[in-house]
Amino acid sequence: MESFGYLMQGFAVALTPYNLVWCFIGVFLGTVVGILPGLGPAATIAMLLPLTFQMNPTSAVIMLAGIYYGSKYGGSTTSILLNVPGESASVVTCFDGYQMARQGRAGAALGISAIASFIAGTFGVVGLMLIAPPLAKFALSFSSPEYFALMCLGLAMVVLLAGESMIKALLAMLVGLWIAGMGTDLFTSTSRFTFGHSELLDGVDFVVVAIGVFALGEVLGNMEIREGAQMLPVPKGLRNLLPTWQDLKDCRFAFLNGSVIGFLIGVLPGAGSTIASFISYGIEKAVSRRPEKFGTGVPEGVAAPEGANNAETGGAMVPLLTLGIPGSGTTAILLAAFILWGLRPGPLMIQDNPTLFWGLVASMYVGNVMLLVLNLPLIPLFAQILRLPAYMLYPFIFGISIVGVYSVSGSIFDTWMLALFGLLGYAMRRLEYPSAPLILGFVLGDSMERALRQSLMMSQGDPTILVARPMSATMLFLAVLILLAPLFRKANAWRVKAIVEGS
């Protein structure tokens, strides 16, 4: 009941004309980047982050979150029409969505995808609203050892599912920790890894790393290939985009399955929407009365994964907002955005910033309605974005990356760093080093070192403090267990299968 009262206050924030406009801009941009293959929400949020510094934090987070969950809606469009997933989370949607489109049912597939996204997206927000406050209250009892253990657990989960090679994922995370360590040590004022550059005394700016690794790395990777996929025709008119009653009846379990699975997997760091969509599709197929039809164009094969990848965003917000632990590259960028605005996601976030938290939750309800309206009748219009040639898009991304980085510090040195991190991002993609562990290591590195050093100060240098407390001992035990998973043949086979299918 208390939550309901706060939610109403949240709606009062989210429904102001100013915030409605930013919410709309966020979900609109999210839909666009979801549709564009090769430009993901992480890169977009990183590029736009510098432009939000002049906004108030509530409006800014409403817009950036809108890009995050909006991209999940847009990702299905290219899967269905081109057989090219706009996002990795939409790979599964290709299986039945593209087959439906080939059978002349592209409209119904797009419609089911939008409806499943709306139902599951809303379910995810309800879950966030109900679970986040009690979890935050529980986390208030955490001290430095628990925080250190929690960050170890979060990083271990991300490393486990980031790429086929866990060694590479761990190395990427360690490079992230190293970059985070550059600058002046807050405890002793010792300058570390500055290479004689005074510009590095304050450390490397998050925006430089995020834009370089995600946006420029992605674009440089895309520059390698020229794609010329043939788009299937998009039916015009709302009536042609609405699924039949039979379609909706066939999908009723898929809507629920996608919602629940997506949310639960979203709460776990590391798993992400790609894995959520695969598991949800697998469950739907397993319980279906016609499993042999999956892959030939059944509507529930679209509804389950699309629902799961949208519910996942609500789930992913739970550890981000209540514990300050992001579970993916995109949520890591959102965490950094909060910190740059002077906010500290964690157990006190809801208590200290109720306007922002409940405003964000309410805006996600509003945003989901906007997305349904945008995605049903306007899909033919959005599909035209796919006709935008790459040679017009990529120079624009380079330009906005340079301006974005320069606008934060006014320093040309940072634009050189941007080019360097762009090369690093490209090399990582080329050599199959996952970028999510690097960005998570970078975002959490500072807090992790602080929590570890504070823990050891509390115990006067005795490291057993980390395992003497039940909560931290349990989390560290789980982290070690996760990191040892590749040594167990069966567990590793499952891990590799999940990653390979997800890629």
Added chain:
Amino acid sequence: MPPAAAAGSRRSDFASGSKEEMRLLRNGEFVSGAVLAALGVFIIMEAREWEYLGPDGPGPGFFPLWYGIGMLVLSVMLMVIHARQAPAPASRGMTGTGRAFATWAALVVCVALLKVLGFIVAFSLLALFIVRFLYRQPFGKALAVAVGGAVGFYLLFDVALNVALPAGMLGF
């Protein structure tokens, strides 16, 4: 997974591979392992210069020393795994990588020109190069994208958002 869907995955462009891709990946694994091992050694050497454990608890060298050791151990493991694999097949050219490196080199030139020519001109040259030479579009079209893009950036950032663009010696 239906083959068509698999073909659509962008990440598979790197992963699914031709012999060339595999060769590049394997050699890259060794080289990246060596680079990261060297970085690990550098981090350990640097961390040893700083206090490890002081009277108030761990010093600035404590955390870097441990992740430096971790990096060294893991990168050596990566190199050992690589060494155990079969030798990579011969190269057949690397157009895609060349295009990416050419783009990156153009970006570096653009950054180098920011102080001299300013963002508007440097960006125009970068866009012109990408559209004309990497996408092989007619010169007129490339010029239109370059000039249109630069004017768009100026109007959006400098005029509408009041965000200063890097200025050169010419003052813009």
